[in-house]
Amino acid sequence: MLDVRGLKKVYNGGARQVEAIRDLTFTLSAGELVCLVGPSGCGKTTLLKCVAGLLTPTSGEVLLQGRPVTGPPPGMAVVFQEYGRSLFPWLRVGENVDLPLRQKGLPKARRRELVTEALAAVGLADAESAYPWQLSGGMQQRVAIARAVAFEPEVLLMDEPFAAVDAQTRADLEDLVRALWHKLGVTILFVTHDIDEAVYLGQRVLILSSSPTVVREELTVDLPDTRDQLHTRGHPRFTALRTHVQEQIQAAKRGLPSPSAAGDGEE
């Protein structure tokens, strides 16, 4: 579904060259929910922008369903961390969700349907005629998610979407993402710096090294598919996994080599 092969990104800042990403290779199969964690400043956002076709990689390629990504591909939607800046303040909630559909050239009746469904799916059925800035932060991010859902993407990219909301809202939104993923069967690449969030949400967790970035480890999250904030987080396996990821991130920060036999990764 989504193939990232040998991705490398070097920024040319005048005389200084910054190698943000050295060599990233990973694959997402259709319908997978994969989380990407790494130490801060490891180029997570750069990677996501390359995948989204918003940045051109220095070398390597991104393939969506076998086709190379050279610009924003039609079957992909991105949810940004900065919901306040990603939603357009001059459009009402419904119009924000509708705009990408209009660009897609969908008939009006179908657009109406999608907007209503998407807003209902994120629990904001009655906020359609409000302006985004009249809503709380968590609600605004729900609108951004609704906009992505209404777009009916095959792949949904989420760039630290809950980094700017409070802990309770974050827990609700995490469950919302799991629920939508189950319901829609969409492929999700979820970038986060929050280790618990990565383990709680993902089927797999990709741990990145610090910059210049490579994939340090791919970890399968062998937790039951039905997850809830109370029990999953109290599960001994959850604790073991998060500790493992934490250790890897700490080791990445100190620049230690990754375990050669990655295996299933525990201990």
Next chain:
Amino acid sequence: MTLIERTSGGGQTAAPASGDARRGRRRGSAAWLGLAGLGTLLAVMEIVPRVGLVSSKYFPPTSRIAEALAAEVTDQAFWVALGDTLKGWALGLLIATVAGAALGVLIGAVPLLREYTASTIEFLRPIPSVALIPLAVLLFGTDIRSTLLLVVYASFWQVLVQVLYGVQDVDPVADETARSYGLSTIARVRYVLWPTALPYVMTGVRLAAAVALVLAITAELVIGAPGLGARIAVAQTSNAVPDMYALVTVTGLLGVLVNLGARAVERRTLAWHQSVRGEVAA
């Protein structure tokens, strides 16, 4: 609350949140104080010529000016002159706004074009419009087109410069969002760039509206193009001093109305903008 002047295109500031009632009361008392100040001025202008501190020949008392004004508004020719002035002002402002906005968006959206034109704009912009009066006379004589030339030249730069600031204010996240959803360049101009620039456009138009009025009156006064300015000149040469002041008062009132109108339009079209909507929730 008033819109924040953003001639330099800097950041936007939200109004400090204060109680509505308190703000209302403060505004009420400010209005009363303002009226009292105006009343005092009018009273002083009435008394000073009457007690002989200044010659009432050149500074007629307020009541004489008011009489002249009352006579003016019953005169058909006054309304024709007012109509001419407004026509020159409105048409000139319209041309300047359309041209300024269109060129501003184009230049602002194409970095190469922006660098290419930057020095030219900085050179042409400071040329005072009144310096073009001889040119206007040469080209169009005392025709209304003379007024238009000056009005357009003066207000065009006000709009253009604001639009250029506005276009550069596009939020990179908003633009990336638009791009990621496959919005074409034209759609991004329409749905992202233009709404972002709109507050700046409005500020530009408001500034331009005031400048346009100044230039319309100037052109009429100096060149003799038809309008209130020409009427002021006639009143002056025929020694009708109170009439002259009455007409000057009318131009002042026009200025006030233009500013109020521009602000009202601004408030309506920018209801979503921070400067209008006041404090930000969350």
